[in-house]
Amino acid sequence: MNTRIIASAAALAAGTLVLASCGGSGGDADGSGDATTLSVAGWSVATTPEFQLLADGFEAQNEGVTVNIVDYDPSEYNTLLTADLAAGSGPDIITQKEVKFVTTFQEGGQLADVSDVSLPAGIGGAESYVVDGVTYATPYRQDAWVLFYNADLFDEAGVDTPDGTWTWDDYEEAARQIADNTDVNGTYQHSWQSVLQGFANAQSPGADLLSGEYGYFAPFYERVLRMQDDGLQESYNTVTANQLTYQGEFGRQRAAMLPMGTWFVATLISQQAAGEADDFTWGIAPIPQFDASTTGMDNTPVTFGDPTGFAVNAALEGEKAELAKKFLAYAASEEAAVALAEIGIMPAALSDAVVDAYFGSEGAPTDELSAFAVQTHDTKPENPTSNRTTAIQNILNDMHSAILSGSTDVDSAIAEAEQRVANEVAAD
């Protein structure tokens, strides 16, 4: 055995390893002072066209400016972005995918004050980015939760389609009639905690996620448990065990109604066009209301939804910081909003032009109620901007699975969640 060869081979292997461990750091973001290049954090760029659209639009407006999109894995977006920022190599524009992480970045000193960026009047979701009176991000996209319905199945069951006056009682009644008169489920409720808790938080009088008192969830849970037991909708246990998808359940006409976010509009249109979903007539109605005081087309229905927004990296200075703020203003503008609406994305700034563009694509519903449902709503934030939100949402998610799986009764599960929030979540 030639020891020299072995020794040099081992040394080579060691050297390679050292090099490999050094070369691993990401060169994603350019922290350079180059004032004509912006890097924007994004995710699944191939299937999420909004980033490229905004980048192209901004480049067209500003000659000589280049916008690079940094592509992150969507499921680990916040973790990866946090790691990059902590290492000092974060992107210039820090896209806020979920509102509950805003305070993490803000308290960590990563976000610049963008209070001076001018926004179109009436833009939705802007207040979600305000902490102690300072704005740390601006919204460009805001989905809201609405009720999708299958008009063909309503006809088959001889039930009147939603007319914008529904409370949750009307919704339950319609589901019951459809389940009785056809062989499909009245409605489909996905397993996410949002689908139930979001409405309870937005609509119940005096509801406050941060208050630590959750009795207001009880009527919402009791209704869903009753609907599950009566076979008006697929049970939570079946939804989770069989990993049902809401696209499949509604698109394949196994349920006549679906409470879901407006992002599903674009998906449903493309799935019907591609034959992945059945061909049927569908529409959008405002989400059912807590009581009659907010129903009808002369009122503003209350729903919930969180914005998606852009923030500026606090490390930027001078001209580059100004350019970044310019990008924020562009992304929130009506011009960008119309462009986003044309590709089926619900922008934060809503106007008639935006709604026309949104429903302009083939296969979109054309009725008045659908346009009303998309354009008119009082959208409450799903996640209040607080450093306690994530911990509380985790506890409420445990409560959600405990109640809907039928393993704990509503009152004890709520009492346990209240106790856990009191004991485990720091007061502030």
Next chain:
Amino acid sequence: MTVTSNAPRRATVPQAPTRKRRVSRLRIRNTLLGLSFIAPNFIGFATLTLVPVIVMFYMSLSNWNIFGTSTFIGLDNFTRLAGDGSFRRAFFNTLYYAGLHIPLTIVVSLSLAILLNNKLRGVAFFRTAAFFPYITSIVAIALVWNLLFSPDYGPVNEILRFFGLSNPPGWLTSPDWSMPAVVIVSTWRDMGYYMVLFLAGLQTVPRELHEAARVDGANVWQRFVNVTLPCLRPTMFFVVVILTINSFKIFDLILVMTRGGPGQSTTVISQFIYRKGFEENEFGYASAAAVVLFFLCIIVTIIQFLWNKRREI
């Protein structure tokens, strides 16, 4: 390798200073050679494991949300852990899982190994089949078992109903049955791996001892208890140690099967750490929980070592 075996022999002849210098040079060369062999592994271990573990011990005494600097807060994280109902629940659930999973896996994998140690037709096929779950993707396993355990439409409950059980358990949807269900799946997944270890151990059991016992009139059970088991002790020790550590660290299977639910019925310590650290950005607090898990593993392992040593004498 001839160099290493020659070195000490030459060193035993302390004579002329020139020879001494040659010996020491040789020794240095041998040391460097040895180090170069260890280096690739050690550098990787140090950068990816050793340093992070040491940092974790410091982080557990601090309050750190990943950005900026951390503040030293002494043992505050640990006192908070002691009063945290969710952590106590996760701690109990981890012990519950380990207490169920360790004995069950040993019994099942040892039985399989003894069964497949015989000269059967197609024994290689069955050995491979038993090993399959271990190399299957954990996400696929979770998906399929979720369907099997589905309370209303799942085959498991269909079979139970067929045998006259009118009210079969809800498995993953029931807080009483979710942990046993996870244990069943993880035992099914791990049995092949430990079976291979036991098979290797069984090869070392001397045939003569079995024959002698048989001549003395020992039946199958007596031979198993008095011959096979004592001869398997080194293997058994290794399996128990590895199995215990792996059981305390259980994470992936629970994350993909139940996400800790329903309620908190399957939340374990690793998941608590993940939640506090990566979801709620309380890295200091999460590190404290990780330190507790570390000591839990190390204390149990030390006890096992001491016990094994006593048996050895």
